[in-house]
Amino acid sequence: MIPVSVREGSGKLSGSLAENQHILVAMDAGTYNVRKATCVFRCITCNGAVSFTVAANPFAVAVSGTLQMSMKDRWNTGSTYDVTSASDWSSSNTSVATVDQTALAHGISVGGATLSAFDYSEPLGGQDCNYYPSCANDMAVGGGGSAPGTVAPQITAIAPDQGLIGTTLPVIISGKGFGTIPGNVVVDIGSGIAVTIASVTDTAINASFAIAPSAAGGNYLVQVSVTAGGTTQSSNSEAFYVQIPSYLLELSTSVIANGVPGGCSTASFYGIETDVKYQVYDQRTYAIASSSMTPWEDDTFPTGSGSGKVCANSPVPDCTINTASDGTYHDAPVGVCNTVALNNYSFTQVVSMLVNGAKYKVRTNNFVVNSTQSNHGTITNNYDINATR
Amino acid sequence: MKTVLILAVASLCCGAGLAQSPQGASQASPCSNPEETVAVLLADNGRAPIPGFFQKRVVGLGDAAAVGIIQFLGDRKATVSKDSTSTEEIRRVLLIIQIAFEAPNAIQCSENRYPKATLVLLKYLSSLPTAGPVQDDLRGTAEMIEKLKATLKPSK
Numbered sequence: 001m002i003p004v005s006v007r008e009g010s011g012k013l014s015g016s017l018a019e020n021q022h023i024l025v026a027m028d029a030g031t032y033n034v035r036k037a038t039c040v041f042r043c044i045t046c047n048g049a050v051s052f053t054v055a056a057n058p059f060a061v062a063v064s065g066t067l068q069m070s071m072k073d074r075w076n077t078g079s080t081y082d083v084t085s086a087s088d089w090s091s092s093n094t095s096v097a098t099v100d101q102t103a104l105a106h107g108i109s110v111g112g113a114t115l116s117a118f119d120y121s122e123p124l125g126g127q128d129c130n131y132y133p134s135c136a137n138d139m140a141v142g143g144g145g146s147a148p149g150t151v152a153p154q155i156t157a158i159a160p161d162q163g164l165i166g167t168t169l170p171v172i173i174s175g176k177g178f179g180t181i182p183g184n185v186v187v188d189i190g191s192g193i194a195v196t197i198a199s200v201t202d203t204a205i206n207a208s209f210a211i212a213p214s215a216a217g218g219n220y221l222v223q224v225s226v227t228a229g230g231t232t233q234s235s236n237s238e239a240f241y242v243q244i245p246s247y248l249l250e251l252s253t254s255v256i257a258n259g260v261p262g263g264c265s266t267a268s269f270y271g272i273e274t275d276v277k278y279q280v281y282d283q284r285t286y287a288i289a290s291s292s293m294t295p296w297e298d299d300t301f302p303t304g305s306g307s308g309k310v311c312a313n314s315p316v317p318d319c320t321i322n323t324a325s326d327g328t329y330h331d332a333p334v335g336v337c338n339t340v341a342l343n344n345y346s347f348t349q350v351v352s353m354l355v356n357g358a359k360y361k362v363r364t365n366n367f368v369v370n371s372t373q374s375n376h377g378t379i380t381n382n383y384d385i386n387a388t389r
Numbered sequence: 390m391k392t393v394l395i396l397a398v399a400s401l402c403c404g405a406g407l408a409q410s411p412q413g414a415s416q417a418s419p420c421s422n423p424e425e426t427v428a429v430l431l432a433d434n435g436r437a438p439i440p441g442f443f444q445k446r447v448v449g450l451g452d453a454a455a456v457g458i459i460q461f462l463g464d465r466k467a468t469v470s471k472d473s474t475s476t477e478e479i480r481r482v483l484l485i486i487q488i489a490f491e492a493p494n495a496i497q498c499s500e501n502r503y504p505k506a507t508l509v510l511l512k513y514l515s516s517l518p519t520a521g522p523v524q525d526d527l528r529g530t531a532e533m534i535e536k537l538k539a540t541l542k543p544s545k
Binding site: 261262265271273274297299301302303304306308311313316317318319320332333334335336337338339340342345347349 | 492
């Protein structure tokens, strides 16, 4: 309320919400400039933007990846406004990164670029903003900001993403932005695994991972660094797991028939012989799909002990077996036969996997065989193996 | 005796290839020593249980099994003329020979696939006074070996 006695002066009408607000001005009499809310022509300054901020700053986007950028301005009043969609966006190096008018940045190739935005939609704070001819500017608008950033290679998958300790295996690193020059690419995975790069395309690295017998088991982070245009950019990290033979799961147990290799010789024999199929598991109880493990047993019998490679029975008896490519193998024959009855005949079998000179214990079987009648017998380890002839 | 020595050398040569010990493994591989393997099976006067572990080692021995048996029996002989091999032991020896040759393709060492020492051993056993009750078994085993021999080419 302006007192009746006030004949001249100036004032500022502000709303309680923001700079843009409907305000009803009622006057009984006076000279009023509706737009500038002034009574006289004079140069005055607008409320408006005083600073602009682009995010992310710095930005980072993967090759073929996208990143939503944004810009906000801050007014002299302290208020902030999102002017992303009202701004014009541009890139300093469109061969590295582009940005569209929705402020979505696109990674094109490995390198560095600066993304800029310019906003014409709001007045600048502290600038002339009236129409009086003698004033310098008319409603000065326009301001913006920029953000430097990088476009980096990206790993999307590693196949296989796990490998057996002490072995060398081919690995394909899939992703984007690797370039085509092996010499420009470095695969970092830390100590314990040596990486040799065979070939590189922009979307795949063919490498071999040599996992040292002394490597620690568990997760390793794989990161790819690509040098282009004098700068080196590093990818995201993806996990590769080093498997250590830790556990043996019995998959099946079958009785070996009389008279065939591995079986009791004839029906007149007591006891039982079996063919046990196993799967080797790692420390997470994930299957180890590798043919590079040699099953080994250290056995203790009532009459002595023996150690050696585990034998299989099919297609021919073979004591030089390795695991199959899926990490399974057969142990046969397992049991005992005799020409006389067997009463709680007990023996212990400690099973290990040999890999590149190292030995990993995976299971202990405490077997008990009973046979009080020829051509009949039972074997159990009191756990997961139970068979009857 | 000369034959035995030659075959013993051959079997030890082959055994070296079969016995691969891992680092840190306590190695008492029966593969590398047929005599030790057959000794387990001939224990208790030929009545010892036959664990699968040793059975599968015998499967791969072939003629080396006979060499091991001759060494085992010879170790007990006090004189050339004296022999204490029992009927039960002969029976068990025949079983060992049958197992040793039941899967010829499983015999890793090619020189052990031809039953040279085995034929000598069978002839020797049949001459023992204790072989009377097992003469039929001896003949049957000899026929099996002769039949196998006919299909094989002798190693040099």
